[in-house]
Amino acid sequence: MIKLRDLCRNFQVGTETVHALDHVTFDIPDGEYVSIMGPSGSGKSTLLNILGLMDRPSSGTYTLDGVDTSTMTDNELAETRQQQIGFVFQSFHLVPRLTAFENVELPMVLAGDMPSERRERGLQALDGVGLGHRSDHRPSQLSGGERQRVAIARAMVMQPKLLLADEPTGNLDTHSGREIVRIIEQLNSDGLTLLVVTHDPAIGGRASRQLKFIDGRLDQDQRQRESAA
């Protein structure tokens, strides 16, 4: 699914060049559950941005589903983001003036789907995260855990193959966090490729494969024996 070869990403800070990612190479097959861990500044957010096609590498190649992403135009990148990648953010990023359903509907609106189809699939996605009864609530009327569930429903409504989660439990209490983890792991067991960026070892440790980054380099690539068993 994902193939990275000698991926580098440099930033110019003043006169200094910062190597946020330094020759990173790894593959992620379809359906894998991967956690990306490391201290802040280790390059994991930069990696997530590149994997989510919101940033381009300085050098190296990123092949997604057999397509070299460096050959894509901006509009092709946007379409790939729309059709194949779901995002879940630490601070949810719901649009406050829209209801839960309208937030979930947003990617389908951008894709130009028919309103009747949007209704059906949107409510289905909300049901999937157990919020079918709260579709008319605005984010301000929902708890943190509920907001993140709406965000997951929005990420999944286009039925992507890849879900990128950036500290999905970072703003939640333990109980809601556990609920969110349960939902995305359930999605993974249905075949979705799942990448979770976190610095919480309790969350990261649950993944079947753990990538640890230090100073922009891939430091450890561990597979969990017990989950493989």
Added chain:
Amino acid sequence: MRFMDCNRMAGGTLSRAPGRTFMMLLATAISVAAVLVLTSLGEAARRYVTDEFRSLGTNLLIVMPGRSETSGMGPGSFISETNRDLTLDDVRAVRRSPNIELAAPVIVGAVAVNRAGLEREVTVFGTIEEFREIRQWTMEIGEFLPNVGMDRAAPLCVVGATIRDELFGNEPPIGQWLRVGDRRCRVTGVLAEQGTAVMIDVDEAVLIPVVMAQQLFNSPGLFRIIMQATSRDSMDAAKRDARRIITERHYGEEDFTVVTQDAVLSTFDGIFGNLTRALAGIASISLVVAGVLIMNVMLVSVSQRTAEVGLLKALGATRQQVIALFLTEALFLASLGGILGIGVGYGVIAVLRGAYPELDFVPPLWAVGGALVTAAACGLFFGILPARRAADLDPIVALTGR
């Protein structure tokens, strides 16, 4: 993205910030209203002046002494012409043209008139009965210089309605004596109230026989010869005849000018039409100002909505979609403001009509349409910069800059 969804999203953002939206609508509405009010003012002035000229009479031709032409130092200037006066014989001569129905001489001057110790400076017209016919004046009482013609300095006069009120009060004026300059005239009639026609207030005038005016002002020259053609179709022929006849009488020199009412009318029509267009131009500057305001407010709104724009991009919105969203917003604001402005403009015009019923305030249709189109175009044009800025937002910065 579907067209209706784009509209719905843009409308949603606007209704979420009613204060901001209201200010931008107000700015556009005021400038569109300004275009309407100013152009209707120009249009009212145009109609007023052209109506005035129409009220002069029908199928009118006017002969003025003097020729508008450029002269200067050259061999000819040493033997150059002097303008001959227009005379009563010229009037008699043009009457021979079959295309000219009526011709009347006019002499104008300011003279003091007095009666029984009351004195007043008035405009005096020296003329004959035909002048009244051409101008289609009606009499309140009495007759207009009866049997005077162009040969006799009969001691008669006609007064306007205001003069009658001022000098005679409630006394019957017919047959009374009035001193005009150093002459004594007997009042034969009072003109019905006419109001102002082309800057001359006839109600404040005294009319005497043309020959008496020549003696009074000690000059044979006429101020104008006013003629009426037999019909509208014979206007050109009448003008040609008048020019030929008077030129012959002036020994081949065309030292006078003949203008037709239509020519004067269309000149004023043109002047005031241009005035109206100039006013429209001035007023549309305010439309541009409103556009700049929309741009500024939208730039602020883009920076307030970075997270939302970043999210849209992460969810797969293309650059074009983001631009379309913001342009739709700008277009909404501008056209809604424009429609409001038309309402406000017509409201102000209705008030003006109440205040000045003699003027006919109507905004020309081209101004209404033009203001709307210009407002929408301004909205689009000034929406481009904020829309591009939104589209250029980096989604990563937008999403992490919480």
